[in-house]
Amino acid sequence: MELLELVEIKPKKVGIIPCNGEELPEGTLTRFACRKLLDKLKPGSTVTICLPLFIAGGKEEREFANKFPTITVDGCDKRCSQISTERLSGKPRYSIVITDLLKEHGINAPGSARTLMDADQTAIDLVAGEIVKKVDSTLAEGQ
Template sequence: MSDLKIGVLSCSGEECLGGTIARLATRKMLEKLRKDKTVTLCLPLYLAGGEEERSFAKDYPVITVDGCSKCCAKRATEKYSGKVSDTVIVSDVLGEDAALSKIVSSKDLKKEHYQMVDKVADEICQKFDKITLEIEK
């Protein structure tokens, strides 16, 4: 089995549902969908971090997962570490109305929100597998 690992880096959005979904979908990659192949770190640590964190995107192909079109995770990664391999933007996948909704606490999430997490995680998986194929061919 290949030991290829891919970084999945979520924005830390706390202001809108898109950020919450970005974080939950990233966790799902790490804990369930591609658990042996996903590496991640939290964006605040990355922003505060030293060389080790900043070399993240140099050491791994990175998919950033952003809650909205401000693309904080993508912009931070490209500023400190270099170009990302791909991006998922929750508002592109689910639409702005859903992504910018003010439901942000996980205790308020309902079945429909977890379905949104699944949809975004599927999108990350597709990009993840495409990068894997490109690297392994």
């Protein structure tokens, strides 16, 4: 009898889903950190989707979390991205809440949701760095 070798399938790309919350500066921070990841830190191994497409889009959009292991990035503890992704697409691999992360590192939230200042770069770097760690773990862990 021929024995089949089981091969571990590792994902090539990770889906990043920020909440993009309009009301809070932390929502803006989710956008800037995620774009930094997508454009500069992990351009070849990350993809994103607009969160509200889970309702506005079709089957293909709702398949996102089945196609890619996902990391949700929420501005506050309402966890809109995490809960919506879980309900409408699939369970995220990791979930990050920015208010918790900033508190843990003693970094102030940006002062405005409209515009981030130079001083907010530390917060962007912190959040982006945290997502990078989760992306690396996800890619290493496999499906």
